[in-house]
Structures are given as C-alpha cells and as structure tokens.
Amino acid sequence: MVSSVSSKGRLNAVSALEIELVPCLRDNYAYLVRDRDSDLCAIVDPSEPGPVKTALARHGWKLTHILNTHHHFDHTGGNIPLKEEYGARIVGPGKDRDRIPGIDVGVDETTNWEFGARSVRVLEIPAHTRAHIAFVVDGAAFTGDTMFAMGCGRLFEGTPQMMWTSLSKLMLLPDETKIYCGHEYTQNNGRFALTLEPKNADLVARMKDVDGRRAGNAPTIPSTIGLEKKTNPFLRPDSPEIRRTLGLEKENDVAVFGEMRKRKDSF
Ligand SMILES: [Zn+2]
Numbered sequence: 001m002v003s004s005v006s007s008k009g010r011l012n013a014v015s016a017l018e019i020e021l022v023p024c025l026r027d028n029y030a031y032l033v034r035d036r037d038s039d040l041c042a043i044v045d046p047s048e049p050g051p052v053k054t055a056l057a058r059h060g061w062k063l064t065h066i067l068n069t070h071h072h073f074d075h076t077g078g079n080i081p082l083k084e085e086y087g088a089r090i091v092g093p094g095k096d097r098d099r100i101p102g103i104d105v106g107v108d109e110t111t112n113w114e115f116g117a118r119s120v121r122v123l124e125i126p127a128h129t130r131a132h133i134a135f136v137v138d139g140a141a142f143t144g145d146t147m148f149a150m151g152c153g154r155l156f157e158g159t160p161q162m163m164w165t166s167l168s169k170l171m172l173l174p175d176e177t178k179i180y181c182g183h184e185y186t187q188n189n190g191r192f193a194l195t196l197e198p199k200n201a202d203l204v205a206r207m208k209d210v211d212g213r214r215a216g217n218a219p220t221i222p223s224t225i226g227l228e229k230k231t232n233p234f235l236r237p238d239s240p241e242i243r244r245t246l247g248l249e250k251e252n253d254v255a256v257f258g259e260m261r262k263r264k265d266s267f
C-alpha cells in the first residue's frame with residue numbers, strides 16, 4: 001500500500017493490484033491483473049479466449065491489455081480473439097515480434113512500460129524460448145514457462161547456461177515477491193525435487209501442503225521467491241544433498257543444473 005496526496009490535498013491510498021487466476025486448457029494459468037485506480041485490466045498469457053471472457057464478465061471488467069511472456073500457442077492463443085472483442089493492446093517480447101500474434105508494443109529490459117500509474121519492470125529471461133520475458137509489477141512476477149513452482153521450463157531454444165542465468169536474475173528479486181507462473185505443474189515438480197533432495201525439510205513440508213491443495217483441485221499458485229529458493233531444486237545446484245545424489249560434488253552450478261534439467265525431461 002502506497003499513499004499519495006491528491007489534487008484536493010487529501011491523502012489517497014493507491015490500491016494494490018487485483019490478480020485473479022484464470023485456469024485455461026488442461027493445466028495453464030492466465031492471470032487477470034486489474035488496476036482499480038486507472039480502471040485498466042490486463043490478461044497475462046491468455047491460452048484461449050473463453051475462460052478469460054467469462055472471468056471478465058463475472059467482474060464487469062473491460063480488458064485493456066494483453067501481456068505475453070513468450071510466443072508459445074498455449075500463452076498467446078487468446079490474443080487475436082480477445083483483441084478483436086475488446087480492442088486490447090498486446091504487449092510482448094520485442095525480440096520475438098514476428099512470433100507474437102497481433103503484437104502492438106514490443107518490450108525488453110530497456111523499456112519503461114507503464115500500467116496506469118505503475119511502472120512495469122521487464123526482465124529478459126531466455127532459454128525456454130530465445131526471447132522469453134517476465135513482467136514484474138507491484139511485488140508480483142509473471143514468470144511464464146521459465147520459473148515454475150519447484151521447477152523450470154524445458155530448454156527449447158537455449159542452453160543450461162542461459163537458463164541458469166535467467167533463473168539467477170529472478171532470484172535477485174526480493175524474497176516476498178509473488179511468483180505467478182504459466183502452468184500448474186507443482187505436484188509433479190515437487191515429486192521430482194524429492195528424488196534429488198529427500199532430506200530437505202522445507203521441501204517435505206511444502207509437498208504436504210501441495211498434496212493437500214491438489215487433492216481438493218485447488219491451485220498452488222502464487223509461490224514466492226523466498227519459498228522457491230528453499231525448495232526449487234533448479235535454484236539450488238549448490239545444495240550438497242543434490243550434488244551427492246547426482247554424484248557431481250565437484251562440478252560447477254551450471255553442470256549440476258544441466259544434469260537436473262536432463263533428468264527432469266525423462267521423469
Ligand atoms: Zn512455453
């Protein structure tokens with residue numbers, strides 16, 4: 001909560017952003033992000049138009065922006081129909097303009113993009129795709145398919161070194177930063193994490209919580225950077241237990257990361 005003085009001289013509160021999960025397809029999450037003060041409303045990574053339209057109608061909100069973290073169809077499939085219906089502006093990775101359907105504004109780390117009165121930080125986090133970005137605003141980070149709860153994305157267009165650099169960039173965000181990722185993969189990710197680090201008490205405790213939520217079909221999102229640093233093996237290549245499990249005690253972090261990513265591909 002931030003305070004500002006209005007033109008009438010009264011102290012006005014700036015409302016926190018409202019963020020709502022919109023489950024799409026089989027296991028995707030799109031996110032409605034509403035700024036009450038400016039009456040702007042964005043959807044992050046709309047896989048398909050239907051569930052987004054339903055959520056907007058329920059709230060009586062009008063869509064003004066579409067934000068894409070990367071070009072994959074399960075993150076951009078709703079772009080054109082939603083743009084046609086609401087006239088929303090599409091914002092996505094400038095370095096992948098050609099692959100983002102209907103893009104209006106290309107952004108990168110040098111861009112100062114504003115959503116109402118808030119400035120949105122763009123982080124370039126390639127490897128899942130070569131131009132993948134994250135949007136960071138108001139203590140929330142939308143990490144697409146780069147950082148998942150207890151996991152990370154597949155290396156479709158990058159190397160282990162590239163992904164490790166991207167994840168390291170996200171790890172510099174404050175611990176309380178909320179992580180909104182592109183898929184509900186948490187339970188499977190956690191099961192894999194336990195094969196690497198079964199004695200990590202934070203991981204064991206988190207999995208109990210995740211199993212409980214999934215048993216009730218509830219989401220496990222958002223997470224926080226602080227929790228990920230304690231439980232996500234892909235952020236922990238320096239963990240002695242992980243290194244022992246892999247037999248890679250003397251390798252560097254990138255080598256350990258790369259081996260984990262390879263094992264996860266066939267888990
Ligand atoms: Zn993807």
Ligand SMILES: [Zn+2]
Pocket residue numbers: 072074075145182183
């Ligand atoms: Zn995806």
